[in-house]
Amino acid sequence: MASSPQPPPPSPQPSRAANDFRSDTFTTPTPSMLQAMASASFGDDVYQEDATTTGFEAEVARLTGMQDSLFMLSGTMGNQIGVRLHLHQPPHSVLCDYRAHVYAEEGSGLAVLSQAMVTPVHPRNGLYLTLDDVKRWVVLGDDIHCAPTKVISLEVTIGGVLTPLDEIRNISEFAHDNGIKVHCDGARLWHASAATGHSLADYCQYFDSVSMCVSKGLGAPIGGVLAGSTADIRRARWLRKQQGGGIRQAGVLTAPAMVALKEIWPTMRTTHERTKKLERELGAMGVVPQIPVDTNFFFIDAGRSGVDMGVLLDKCGKFGVRLQDERISMHHQISDEAVENLKRAIKEAVEDTKKLPEGYVSKARTGGYGSTSKMNEYS
Numbered sequence: 001m002a003s004s005p006q007p008p009p010p011s012p013q014p015s016r017a018a019n020d021f022r023s024d025t026f027t028t029p030t031p032s033m034l035q036a037m038a039s040a041s042f043g044d045d046v047y048q049e050d051a052t053t054t055g056f057e058a059e060v061a062r063l064t065g066m067q068d069s070l071f072m073l074s075g076t077m078g079n080q081i082g083v084r085l086h087l088h089q090p091p092h093s094v095l096c097d098y099r100a101h102v103y104a105e106e107g108s109g110l111a112v113l114s115q116a117m118v119t120p121v122h123p124r125n126g127l128y129l130t131l132d133d134v135k136r137w138v139v140l141g142d143d144i145h146c147a148p149t150k151v152i153s154l155e156v157t158i159g160g161v162l163t164p165l166d167e168i169r170n171i172s173e174f175a176h177d178n179g180i181k182v183h184c185d186g187a188r189l190w191h192a193s194a195a196t197g198h199s200l201a202d203y204c205q206y207f208d209s210v211s212m213c214v215s216k217g218l219g220a221p222i223g224g225v226l227a228g229s230t231a232d233i234r235r236a237r238w239l240r241k242q243q244g245g246g247i248r249q250a251g252v253l254t255a256p257a258m259v260a261l262k263e264i265w266p267t268m269r270t271t272h273e274r275t276k277k278l279e280r281e282l283g284a285m286g287v288v289p290q291i292p293v294d295t296n297f298f299f300i301d302a303g304r305s306g307v308d309m310g311v312l313l314d315k316c317g318k319f320g321v322r323l324q325d326e327r328i329s330m331h332h333q334i335s336d337e338a339v340e341n342l343k344r345a346i347k348e349a350v351e352d353t354k355k356l357p358e359g360y361v362s363k364a365r366t367g368g369y370g371s372t373s374k375m376n377e378y379s
């Protein structure tokens, strides 16, 4: 977390996001974000003349301890450019978790934009990649049958689960000893920092590039930011322009991002506590998570909890809350009333699931974390 004193959390906004548990992307800009947009500097950022944007980028560089940073239009853009910075001439490959967003959820960007093979790894602990996983699957050497690993990409947090800092350090040291760059999909690195008390810089020291989202959990309407070395960020600016990401009056986007850093980041611990409280309350109903609830996600283990997801999604409609799958996403704008309604929906779903006839085929697909991805063991 930032070391400077934190302002008090903003009062909860009456927001359309209050009932929306689908993702922590479904937040709405706060009044202070809108105010900041209106008083942004309105310089042209393609010419690097926008003070609001350069100020935001300097602040992220300071917080991450990286040499520089660059605002991105999305987390996907930050990831794809971040990885591409380290990939120069195929054959080459990226090693990552099989559920990693950069691989499974970015429209085959690694293949299209970086001409990269991917080594998608199932972590042996079922939670996060370890050095043992990396050593088992990394492609080293010059065997002409293979595509050597040139980048290891770690998603922190992944499924809301924390990767221990020591594990990140071990992977990073191994990678660097073998000429491999390390990228972080830190869409939710803010959460990791808030949960563990390790600063962003504590994490970022082990990475060559770090992509973070400002519209996920952090609550800004648009964007992300890529941090790295001065030379890499200079090249990233070029690649971003090539992808249509040269933004003119970028301050209207970076101003709310700056507010998000100052106002919403300090509220994340509270969000984590509320998620853990929900875990305890659901536990009392026999509803258990698939993976540890370290931060802001609770993935319902539908099978072990005796919940038919089709039934649950219908109940959510009845109680006026939004859920799309097994993931309950908490964020700063979820209201207490919505949590109560979600619990009611889940309680009724458990009761009604018991009454389903034998052999009933659910209206919703279930199958564990990552089941939205086509490329996993459950599909």
Ligand SMILES: Cc1ncc(COP(=O)(O)O)c(C=O)c1O
Residues within 6 Å of the ligand: 025, 073, 074, 075, 076, 077, 079, 101, 102, 155, 185, 187, 188, 213, 215, 216, 223, 224
């Ligand atoms: C872990 C992770 N990385 C990257 C992204 C991509 O962000 P965006 O939707 O802004 O492209 C997401 C989006 O949900 C994500 O969850």
